[in-house]
Amino acid sequence: MTVRPILTFPNNLLRKRAIPVKNIDDEVKGLIKDMRDTLLEASGIGLAANQIGVLKRIVVLNIPDQVEMSVFINPEILHKSGRREVSEGCLSFPGYSGIVNRSVSVTVRHIDEAGGKIKITAEQLLSQALEHEIDHLNGILFIDHLKEHEMLSLSVPDYRPHSHDLNVSVDVTEEGKGSEFNEKLYTKIKVEDLKEALSRAHILKEAE
Numbered sequence: 001m002t003v004r005p006i007l008t009f010p011n012n013l014l015r016k017r018a019i020p021v022k023n024i025d026d027e028v029k030g031l032i033k034d035m036r037d038t039l040l041e042a043s044g045i046g047l048a049a050n051q052i053g054v055l056k057r058i059v060v061l062n063i064p065d066q067v068e069m070s071v072f073i074n075p076e077i078l079h080k081s082g083r084r085e086v087s088e089g090c091l092s093f094p095g096y097s098g099i100v101n102r103s104v105s106v107t108v109r110h111i112d113e114a115g116g117k118i119k120i121t122a123e124q125l126l127s128q129a130l131e132h133e134i135d136h137l138n139g140i141l142f143i144d145h146l147k148e149h150e151m152l153s154l155s156v157p158d159y160r161p162h163s164h165d166l167n168v169s170v171d172v173t174e175e176g177k178g179s180e181f182n183e184k185l186y187t188k189i190k191v192e193d194l195k196e197a198l199s200r201a202h203i204l205k206e207a208e
């Protein structure tokens with residue numbers, strides 16, 4: 001099991017466009033395995049390869065109630081429909097969330113781990129997660145979608161290790177783990193840097 005550190009804002013690799021995968025070779029398979037391990041450790045919903053510093057177009061999703069994690073190689077949104085407001089967070093912004101606009105449904109084309117060409121139409125959390133993660137592959141972050149005059153708020157008063165990526169109804173106060181940091185994923189310094197960067201970007205709500 002290899003958990004890789006998750007990059008936090010404002011790391012510039014999060015702003016780079018990832019490159020399409022040409023062959024699903026051992027290196028790509030190893031990367032996917034590490035992405036699964038990292039997502040599991042983070043109790044997250046989605047992870048794009050950029051977030052662990054690899055500029056390849058690969059996304060791993062772990063949607064609650066789905067039996068297995070799903071892997072999307074070279075995912076591409078073919079069609080979007082509808083518009084809704086949702087609360088959202090990101091593993092690269094541990095502890096923060098904001099209100100963004102997302103589609104009601106998206107149709108996505110991608111390649112699976114076995115090399116099969118797949119096309120799916122997703123709704124609800126899966127749709128939101130696909131938009132969020134495919135954005136990552138294009139260097140776009142959820143803060144770019146914050147509604148006008150909206151700012152980020154601290155969704156977890158004392159950030160605790162197992163944060164969540166997109167905001168579903170996860171009870172973050174259970175287990176009484178307090179404000180420890182998961183040092184496999186983030187160092188305290190990185191998280192402090194994040195707060196500093198967010199306040200400089202003027203997208204942080206005050207007095208949290």
Ligand SMILES: [Zn+2]
Nearest residue numbers: 089090091092
């Ligand atoms: Zn994210």
